[in-house]
Amino acid sequence: MRRTIRHMFSIACLLASVLMVSGCAGMAARSVDPSRRREFIAEDLRERIDSGNPEYAIARLGVLGEDDLFSEAELNEFAVLAEDALERLLTHAIEASEYRDALRFYRSLRALGREELLNGATSDDLLRRWADHEIQNGNEIAGLHLLLRLPDLTSLSDDELDRFAQVAFSNNNRFMLEQLSVVAGERDIEVPEEYGAFLEHRPTAAQLIEGTATIWVNRGVRLERGVGIPDRVIGSGFFIDRRGYLITNYHVIESEVDPTYRGFSRLFVRLPRAIDRRIPARVVGYNRIFDIALLKVEIDPSYIFSFTEIRTLEPGTQIFAIGSPGGLENSITSGIISATGRRFLQLGDAMQVDVPVNPGNSGGPVVNREGDLVGVVFAGIPQFQGVNFAIPSFWINHFLPQLYQEGEVEHAWMGVAVHETAERELKIIFVAPGSPADRAGIRSGDVLLELAGWRPTRINDAQTVLLDRIPGELVNVRVRRNGGELDRLVAVAVRPFSPIEDLLDRVSTEELFPPLFGMETSNISTNRWQRNFVVTHVYPGMLADESGLSAQDPFSLQNWRVDLDRRIAILQIIIRQRRAGFLESGLQLATFLERDNFL
Incomplete structure (x- = not known):
């Protein structure tokens, strides 16, 4: 994907070079035949449309409409070709049960206001079908988390409520079962007694410990001053799937997937009741930006955790961390939430906690007094006691289904840096060359007013909107420039890990x-x-x-x-x-x- 971004940038550079004139003193200014530029742009637009990326072409058309290079009739012709391609792609994706792609094309058509091309599809229906498809294919946890993206669970039918509740119950997913039971109660649907008993029961500390594991990465031997020293990375993890999937931090298993790492690396898991047994594990998916990884081991866990939608907890709330500090398995420590909303990550935010965290705790679960999973330990500051951080489960919910898809999680981006102003607005202070925002004509100095129908006032707000976008889809953006408002269509792309x-x-x-x-x-x-x-x-x-x-x-x-x-x-x-x-x-x-x- 980095090559794709660089390819887009090279195209932008070529177009810019066509327009440039020499700035050197004494040299005659040179102009390039506009027909060559027209030919190049037209070829690029057709290639994008034919290769399954019509959104890119549509976003370009919005800016080309402000130029006189193409006539209005020519631009309309390209627009029709791109919209027809979107309709075909949506139909094909639904027929092939490729619901993530279907949702992308659906949203793009909605952004264009072309509801007549949706052929009866709705966002809720696509999400339900996507969730059901994942469950039918054995990815029940991914399916349940897709349901959380529905704006309202009341859109589920009685049969769907029953089926999804059974899945939530069998996977120990208390949070999802609670939500589904509430909807069932509102419809006077009788909820099985075993559901009620399960919801009333809270896990014990012993059960929570049974659901955790020690992550052990053997990186061979490193030499220090001519002496060989065993190189080990120890972290913590916890099971979220009865098939043996567990969550940990990316930095714990980084050597397993980092293409620049050239050394030896073997990944194992140790269980609470068998600390002398090393079980081989593999990395399924990972998210470098949020420092999260999904692992797989061939065992049936005794207890599985379930994520909640709790975004923030009040400072002072009691919490517990479970893990293997210093390799000491089965350790549970307590503390409180010190602060929330810490801008410690590139995306989202973190909770500051005073619960004791030491090397080896990374990747372990953070739970509240009821045993609900509220976060994942990921960092501490060694120089300061009681200053540690956890990733709220709210943010992980946004990409958990993608972790099951193998490889690195991809996030959407526009390609701008913003600053929160005193007027509670987001001012664009930088536009990356060749980025989606750059291609859409967004400039440094613009004020971001609307993003996909939302009015963000904080960076977190805008990032939350983009976390649910799919790279490639069209997003409506409204900015203020020189006192006036402008609407732009941005075809979001894959975010690089480190934009700078x-x-x-x-x-x-x-x-x-x-x-x-x-x-x-x-x-x-x-x-x-x-x-x-x-x-x-x-x-x-x-x-x-x-x-x-x-x-x-x-x-x-x-x-x-x-x-x-x-x-x-x-x-x-x-x-x-x-x-x-x-x-x-x-x-x-x-x-x-x-x-x-x-x-």
């Missing part, structure tokens, strides 16, 4: 200043050997602002370094700060490459 790293060899250093450091600059160098700038704008709350920079501060760039091993970018400058009377001083700004402000 993906951009390093494609944009200039100063173009990355807004998303990385939160400042706009102007180049005031008098020759190509200088790197002199002046700050033109500082975004409140970002690194430049917290470092005391302000508009009109001149500086010279001394060093720019990206450390891919430590995942940081370092900017060293000599600056004359206005607030310090323009006295010259040195300043270093350092930030992580994985930013949380990209959509």
Whole structure:
């Protein structure tokens, strides 16, 4: 997919080069025959439509309509071809039971307002059929989580309520069974007594421990000063599927799937009652952005956990963490939620907890007093006691079905970095070249007003909307520019793991200043050997602002370094700060490459 993104960028560069004129003094300006540009664009549009990506062509047409390269009749002809292709793709996907693709094409047609091409399909119906298809194929947990995407379970028929409730009960999924039982009660449908008894019963600590496991990765021997030392990675995990599927952190099993890792790696699982037995395991799916992985072992677990839709817990809520700190299996510790909404990940947020977490706890479950799974341990700060973090189960629900599909989970993105303003708006401060937003004509400085029918006021809001989008589908976007509102169709693409790293060899250093450091600059160098700038704008709350920079501060760039091993970018400058009377001083700004402000 990285090659696809780079291919799109190369096309954008070629188109740009067709329009460029020479900027070198003394050289005559050159123009390119518009017919060649027309031919290239037309060929690209036809290829996209014929190759199963008509949304890309439609998004391009919206911008081409503002140019005079094609007539209105020609643009309409392309639009008809693309819409007809979408209708055919939707029909084929439904007939082939490829419901994820069907949902993508359905949403794209809805974004276009072409309900007459849907042939009676609805979003709820596609989700129900997708869930039922997964269950029929043995992926019952994936099917239950797809049901959570329904806006309202009351759309289920009585027969569907009964069937899905049986699946939830047999898989120990208390949260889903509760939701289905409520709907059944509203319809005066008698709920089996065993369901009620199950819902009233709460798991004991012993049962919860039985559902956990120690994740053990043997990475051979590493040499330190000529001495061989066993290289082991120990983490925790917990079962979510009676077929032997369990959840852990990606960073625990990274060596199993990282293509850049060249060493030895073998993955095993140890069970609570058989700690001397190592059971071979394999990685099924993983999500690097959320640091989550799904493993498979050939055993029947004694207890399985089920995710809830609890997004946040109130600070002070008592919680428990289960895992293998330092390799000590069957350990359970208690604490409280210290804070919520910590922007610790590229997407979503994290819970800050004071429950004791040590090396080996990573990937273990976090439960509340009722035994409900509310999060997954993923990080701690060794220098500080009681400052640890967990990923809320709410976020994992968005992509859990994809973990069963093998390989890395793909998320949709627009290709913009945004800043939350004091007016509770999202201002676009960077647009990645060749990204979906760039192709749709969205610019830096635009204010994001609507995204797929939602009005996001926080970065989390917009990211939540995009988490449910499927790469390739069309999304309606409304922005404000120069006091007016513009509507755009964006064909979202696969998000790169690290947008900044993906951009390093494609944009200039100063173009990355807004998303990385939160400042706009102007180049005031008098020759190509200088790197002199002046700050033109500082975004409140970002690194430049917290470092005391302000508009009109001149500086010279001394060093720019990206450390891919430590995942940081370092900017060293000599600056004359206005607030310090323009006295010259040195300043270093350092930030992580994985930013949380990209959509």
